[in-house]
Amino acid sequence: MNIIKFVSVALWSMCMLFLSCKKENPSLNETPATVEIFVCNSKGEPLENKTVGLYDENRYKDFQKDHTVKPLAEVITNQKGIAHFVLESRPWFVKGTSAELMFVVQELQDASNYKWWSRGGTVTLGKVHSFKIEVVHQDGAEGDETTEEKPGEDAGENVESPFVIENGILTGIKDPSLTQVVLPAEVKSIASGAFRDSHIESLVLNEGLEVIELQAFSGSQKLASVAFPASLKEIGGHAFEDCVALTEVDLSKTALQEISSDAFRETGLKKVAFPASLKKIGSQAFLGTHLEEVVFSAELQEIDDEAFRGVVELTSVTLSNNIQRIGYQAFSDCEQLTKVAYVGEMKTADCMVEIGAFQNCTSLTSFAFPRSLSEVQGWTFVGCRKLKEIILPKSVKKVGDQALRTNSTVETITFEGEEAPELVGNPFPFKENILKIMVPSGKSEVYKAKWGSYESYHSKIEEKS
Structure with a gap:
């Protein structure tokens, strides 16, 4: 009888182990989420060597009450002011394919003198997301200085957006001197000539963007880096023509079916990854x-x-x-x-x-x-x-x-x-x-x-x- 019990328990344990492994396997093939955080000042100038902390929803609530609560992960911005997060299915998406995450930049002098700025929202496995954190120091401010930003809104309550956006269409840029650009989540389309002959060097296109229209970035001769979202469906004619510093683009995760006439003509491109949908x-x-x-x-x-x-x-x-x-x-x-x-x-x-x-x-x-x-x-x-x-x-x-x-x-x-x-x-x-x-x-x-x-x-x- 003892032998039968022993064998039964062993078989039960093996079955549970098998089912557990089987349950884990699907996540192994999930494509990570990619998040680009652009940290800049009120003029849009990139801020290098800024530490960006990552919090999940519950930990962020704790941080709001106690600024000494440590983030779950940290990345330091590069010369272009960008912190790059690659988030695997575990531990970031244990409850599903999406998670509410917040990204925080904090300046701490002492326990009673600190400032912090945050931005975040829904992050989904397999997609590219971009957020911008504007570090804005208010004149004469003492003690705590906090700016919490909701997804799709501009950094800081009193900071004017550098873009002209109407009904989801980005039609222009207010500050032509900007070199680092991360588009807000509300942009669905970039109008013809919106960034033509700009001084942009680095560009992160937001998830949710579907259309880049005629000559949108043509003649932007310093543009060297572009991150394309999975939501992109159309690149218009001459969109990146004469962007001579652009040497590599990855379109593989986009939904493009056509690349229009002259879209990348006379650029510096040496490498392009095309999507399967093209x-x-x-x-x-x-x-x-x-x-x-x-x-x-x-x-x-x-x-x-x-x-x-x-x-x-x-x-x-x-x-x-x-x-x-x-x-x-x-x-x-x-x-x-x-x-x-x-x-x-x-x-x-x-x-x-x-x-x-x-x-x-x-x-x-x-x-x-x-x-x-x-x-x-x-x-x-x-x-x-x-x-x-x-x-x-x-x-x-x-x-x-x-x-x-x-x-x-x-x-x-x-x-x-x-x-x-x-x-x-x-x-x-x-x-x-x-x-x-x-x-x-x-x-x-x-x-x-x-x-x-x-x-x-x-x-x-x-x-x-």
């Missing part, structure tokens, strides 16, 4: 940047005209196998481009590769079109003097004038389709500049019959073994 890149969106690698998800549908033209440092591009349009000169003059790869499956074979899409990509040695290809308009590879191999998928129906000509020798052009595509004009390299045209096994006569007017190339046609 479907379209507008014309000249990244023209003249310094990107080294571009990786898109399988959801990408369209790259508009000249989107990446002249990005000479670009070496690698990853596109969707279901892309439906690669526009005019989309990647032309990318002189160091050596690799074009694809992700995902082909769903609709209607892709149009327009004129000059990859012309003057002088480092390309091999190129395969996406599985969704329907038509190659022409002049695709002119000037690609190192290109030796070109592969066209089964879906291709039409090949335009000069489409496969590089003006140098191409060793192999491979057609994977059972049916020969329509040829227009003079699609092939000069006869002496091509070694062989590969077609599926048993299909050489089908291709020759379809290409009757290209008889001089029939001798180049070979079947795959």
Whole structure:
């Protein structure tokens, strides 16, 4: 009997342990919350080496009664006045995916002479939040000086906001000398030209912001850092054009489906992380940047005209196998481009590769079109003097004038389709500049019959073994 009891207790304990572990596991995969606290004076100038304390709701109530109550965590502001908190699911979100948190800056001379300023609100796992604490010293104040700030309000009761905001739309900035900007939570949209030619160096966009309109930050040549929120749905045309100090942006957590024309044109960008939701890149969106690698998800549908033209440092591009349009000169003059790869499956074979899409990509040695290809308009590879191999998928129906000509020798052009595509004009390299045209096994006569007017190339046609 004792043995049976012992075994029963052991089994019960193991089950409870298993259920406990199972209950804990989901939190391991939660994305942390990120909170940026910008500490500045009343002029918006950043305050370095300020200690920002973090309190949960109950501990903050205790602090309000007794300023000696210690915070749960502390971070010191950097040169830009920013304290960066990364909050894991535990211990900060034990009751759910959101928590009420407060952030406090305190200046303490002695037990009876202290000042403190606070700001906070609801913080949610997986999201980026930003708050601003303005450290304002009131003239002639003695003893305690406290400023408690509610989410979405400006720091201090008597401190005027540096922004012009109407019905959630930020239309302008009152102090053009501001260099560090953290937008308040109430902003839903940034109007056209709101920060054009500004002196901003660091920018934290608030969670809740959905739209950045035309030329919102264009010409802000000192802008070097931008934090984008998950709520962002639209970046308008020319929004960050000529922001030459901006070298890296992370859009991966945003809800963007399109990046509009000229949005990042002539910026200093070397690295961009794109979101999985992105479907379209507008014309000249990244023209003249310094990107080294571009990786898109399988959801990408369209790259508009000249989107990446002249990005000479670009070496690698990853596109969707279901892309439906690669526009005019989309990647032309990318002189160091050596690799074009694809992700995902082909769903609709209607892709149009327009004129000059990859012309003057002088480092390309091999190129395969996406599985969704329907038509190659022409002049695709002119000037690609190192290109030796070109592969066209089964879906291709039409090949335009000069489409496969590089003006140098191409060793192999491979057609994977059972049916020969329509040829227009003079699609092939000069006869002496091509070694062989590969077609599926048993299909050489089908291709020759379809290409009757290209008889001089029939001798180049070979079947795959």
